[in-house]
Amino acid sequence: MDIGTLLGLLSGFGLIVGSIMFGGGGLGGFIDVPSVLIVVGGTMATAFIMFPMKIVFGSFKVAMKAFFAHDTDAASLINQVVMLAEKARKESLVALEKAPVDDPFIRKGILLVADGTEESLVRAVMDTEISFMKQRHRQGQGVFKGMGTMAPAFGMIGTLVGLVKMLQNLSDPAAIGPAMAVALLTTLYGAVLANVVFLPLAKKLEERSQEESLYMEIAMEGVISILHGEHPQIVREKLLAFLAPALRGDK
Incomplete structure (x- = not known):
């Protein structure tokens, strides 16, 4: 977590x-329940207008990535790719078919290499998967960005509703207080939801997507290097170039 x-x-x-x-x-x-209904209900309603229903429901599943990160340990990935490169040099590319690889993305690339697939096709297949992964993630991010934009707007709508009710009941002092509560609390709720929940979650999901994309790009370059028969140490140095110096163990 x-x-x-x-x-x-x-x-x-x-x-x-x-x-x-x-x-x-x-x-x-x-x-204030009316304020909650205006902001939360209105924001959710517009989300279903802006996006297909399955994307809205799917975005809540995607939101779990903000709390439970995908295992993107680049150092472990590089070590695994280097071991596969050593196996390919000592035995053969065909021997990689039986290599224990848990990650389905790496496994797909290794099987393509073991089958003698050309580099252009291997890269095209893996690039396509990375691209569609990014597209799926952007859809989830878009839902939260949209709700983050609309929540303050519904806060303003609630404010206007409260002000209208207040102006309609100026002759009744007892009705002014509840009307002002709706007017002010909807603005508060909209601002809190947008700036504490929706927009921060969208940003965290964007960061998660970038991390996963980098992980997959490292894996793809490693698979291509194995296909070329490069020395394992060269493969390691090439893949370490993707990482910040602190993550490489450099001083």
Whole structure:
């Protein structure tokens, strides 16, 4: 689990709630069901308008990537590719068919190499998978970016609704307070949802996608290097070039 995502969400909401509590009064004055319906309901409704239903529902599954990261240990990946390169040089490319490879992406590339597939086709197949992976991830990110854009807008809509209700009941002092609560709380809810939940999650998913894309690109270059019969140490140095110096073990 990514502790950073969970810690960020908890601390974000915790600081807001804490400031309310320390400021005097309780949380009761900041809870308003009509405001929740306007902001949350309206934001979800527009998400179904902007995106196909299956993409909206799928985005919640994609959101789990913000909490549970895919195993993208580049150092372990490079070690695995180097071992495969050593096996290919000592035995043959055909021997790679029986090599124990758990990652389905690497496995697909290794099987193509073992079958004697040309470099252009191997690269095309693996490039296509990377491209469609990015496209799937962009769809999930787009849903959260869209909701992050619309939540403050519905907060403003709620504010206008509250102001209209207030102006309609200026002669009744008892009705002014609830109307103002809707007006102000919808703006608060929209801002919190957008800036604490939706937009940060979209950014985290974007970072996850970049990490996974880099992992797959390293794997692809490793597979191509094995196809060329390059020396394992050359393969290692070539793949380490993808990583920041700190991740290579350089000083």
